[in-house]
Amino acid sequence: MTDKWTDRLSEYLDDDLVAADRLELQEHLKICRECRIVLNEIGAVAGAARSLRDAPPSRSLWPMVAAAISRQSSGRRFAFSLLQLAAASLFVAVVSGLSVWVIVGREDVRVAEAPMMPTASVQTVSAVDLTYDRAVDDLLRAVDEGRDRLGPRTIEVVTRSLATIDRAISDARIALEQDPGNAFLTLHLARERQRKLALLRQIQSFAQAVQ
Amino acid sequence: MTVVSSMVIVSVLLSEPSMSPQAPAQRPSIGSRAETDQTVPVQKGARVDVDDCLGEVLVRTWERDAVRVRARHTSRTRVRIDTVGQVLRLDTDADRGVGVADFELTVPPWINLRIVGRTCVVDVENVSGTISAETVEGDVTLRGVSGTVDVKSVEGEVALEGGRGRVQLSTVEGAIRIAKSAGEIVAESVEGDITLSDSQAVAVELSTVEGDISYTGSLLASGRYLFTTHEGDVLLVIPENTSATVGVRSFENVRIDSTLPFKPGNASGRRGQRAVYSLGGGAAQVEIETFEGAVRVRRPGETQKD
Numbered sequence: 365m366t367d368k369w370t371d372r373l374s375e376y377l378d379d380d381l382v383a384a385d386r387l388e389l390q391e392h393l394k395i396c397r398e399c400r401i402v403l404n405e406i407g408a409v410a411g412a413a414r415s416l417r418d419a420p421p422s423r424s425l426w427p428m429v430a431a432a433i434s435r436q437s438s439g440r441r442f443a444f445s446l447l448q449l450a451a452a453s454l455f456v457a458v459v460s461g462l463s464v465w466v467i468v469g470r471e472d473v474r475v476a477e478a479p480m481m482p483t484a485s486v487q488t489v490s491a492v493d494l495t496y497d498r499a500v501d502d503l504l505r506a507v508d509e510g511r512d513r514l515g516p517r518t519i520e521v522v523t524r525s526l527a528t529i530d531r532a533i534s535d536a537r538i539a540l541e542q543d544p545g546n547a548f549l550t551l552h553l554a555r556e557r558q559r560k561l562a563l564l565r566q567i568q569s570f571a572q573a574v575q
Numbered sequence: 576m577t578v579v580s581s582m583v584i585v586s587v588l589l590s591e592p593s594m595s596p597q598a599p600a601q602r603p604s605i606g607s608r609a610e611t612d613q614t615v616p617v618q619k620g621a622r623v624d625v626d627d628c629l630g631e632v633l634v635r636t637w638e639r640d641a642v643r644v645r646a647r648h649t650s651r652t653r654v655r656i657d658t659v660g661q662v663l664r665l666d667t668d669a670d671r672g673v674g675v676a677d678f679e680l681t682v683p684p685w686i687n688l689r690i691v692g693r694t695c696v697v698d699v700e701n702v703s704g705t706i707s708a709e710t711v712e713g714d715v716t717l718r719g720v721s722g723t724v725d726v727k728s729v730e731g732e733v734a735l736e737g738g739r740g741r742v743q744l745s746t747v748e749g750a751i752r753i754a755k756s757a758g759e760i761v762a763e764s765v766e767g768d769i770t771l772s773d774s775q776a777v778a779v780e781l782s783t784v785e786g787d788i789s790y791t792g793s794l795l796a797s798g799r800y801l802f803t804t805h806e807g808d809v810l811l812v813i814p815e816n817t818s819a820t821v822g823v824r825s826f827e828n829v830r831i832d833s834t835l836p837f838k839p840g841n842a843s844g845r846r847g848q849r850a851v852y853s854l855g856g857g858a859a860q861v862e863i864e865t866f867e868g869a870v871r872v873r874r875p876g877e878t879q880k881d
Binding site for chain 2: 521
């Protein structure tokens with residue numbers, strides 16, 4: 365999976381490749397499913413980042429940041445394979461602006477994070493997870509605002525289905541802790557995370573569309 | 576885009592007298608039922624939008640370039656039929672509460688459809704245009720459709736029979752049943768099962784988290800098939816003379832439980848690696864990915880479980 369194009373997908377998304385490289389990568393994407401999946405995930409994260417409002421962070425951000433730091437310091441985060449780090453490093457270009465905004469935007473966060481970020485790689489993955497969590501959080505809030513239009517039965521179904529997807533994500537994470545180099549698990553985790561975002565977007569769209 | 580109000584006037588001007596008319600202005604007494612019946616000419620490329628549907632939408636075809644809208648509803652529900660450019664828009668409202676109506680639409684086969692609703696049962700037959708349907712609770716049934724189809728439902732079941740175009744179906748809880756369909760099929764559910772029977776599809780992607788996947792039919796030599804689940808099982812029922820290469824990725828087990836004579840390829844047994852099996856000449860390309868589900872392959876007519 366870690367072919368020569370893997371670390372250039374972010375440039376591709378940002379339209380920073382020269383024309384020849386862009387064409388070559390487009391041809392490569394036709395035959396490389398792994399690259400397509402990574403590209404989709406980067407796109408999803410970028411899309412989520414774009415959809416976030418350009419506003420000062422709310423007070424409620426801090427518990428998430430603290431929880432993310434706590435997860436790192438407690439050692440519960442799994443070790444990342446080169447493959448995952450390569451994929452994660454791609455995300456940073458897309459989400460760096462947002463993560464800087466989140467982390468630098470509050471003095472107390474900056475103070476708290478200093479001893480918790482031993483390497484750039486860990487910080488990168490943390491920022492990606494944080495961005496993903498924020499996107500999910502925003503969508504959950506939007507769905508919650510529209511719950512009156514969806515009805516209790518639908519909310520129950522959606523809640524149960526989100527729990528089902530979360531269980532799949534958790535299974536993949538735990539398995540990846542045991543087997544960090546497992547390409548299938550990396551793809552599986554990415555797919556389930558994308559599925560959760562897609563479901564939340566769908567429910568949000570429904571809530572807006574119906575009376 | 577033309578202003579709605581002006582197009583309402585156009586709509587009224589273009590409308591034919593209803594075939595069994597009942598003037599909307601004549602409000603029946605409380606508790607009684609009312610019926611709207613109006614026929615509107617449409618041009619090639621037109622689309623019918625049913626917004627905020629609460630009730631049933633039944634769509635059938637005829638050879639006229641016109642859309643007949645018949646709606647049965649309570650006396651307190653008003654049915655609005657507006658034309659905006661190439662879009663014929665149908666919706667309902669009511670003095671108090673929401674408008675509930677059952678629509679029966681007769682349309683030219685080429686019409687494009689977009690139907691959105693909370694509790695909305697959709698039934699469409701023999702339409703070749705683009706179909707988009709989104710429901711929260713209602714079931715969606717499509718028969719003999721040949722254009723691009725995009726259906727999303729939360730709780731409803733989705734059924735497609737005889738589809739021939741590019742099809743995308745998704746549910747959260749409901750099952751997806753596809754029969755006798757060709758073309759390209761993408762189906763996704765979180766908890767519902769996905770069943771594809773008598774398939775002649777050339778490209779298939781079926782994906783669930785918890786539901787089972789069942790595929791019955793031919794694997795075309797030029798076909799590409801992808802089945803992914805987290806916990807669900809995958810069952811393929813394919814003819815003995817099938818020519819296919821099957822790649823399996825799983826966290827738990829990359830073994831295929833098959834009564835057909837698959838030849839193991841590079842199956843290393845290491846978790847996470849892709850095991851490859853072949854049948855016949857290995858023409859069709861099949862990929863199966865499951866976290867902990869079982870993979871079974873059977874001949875037609877065999878007991879599916881063991």
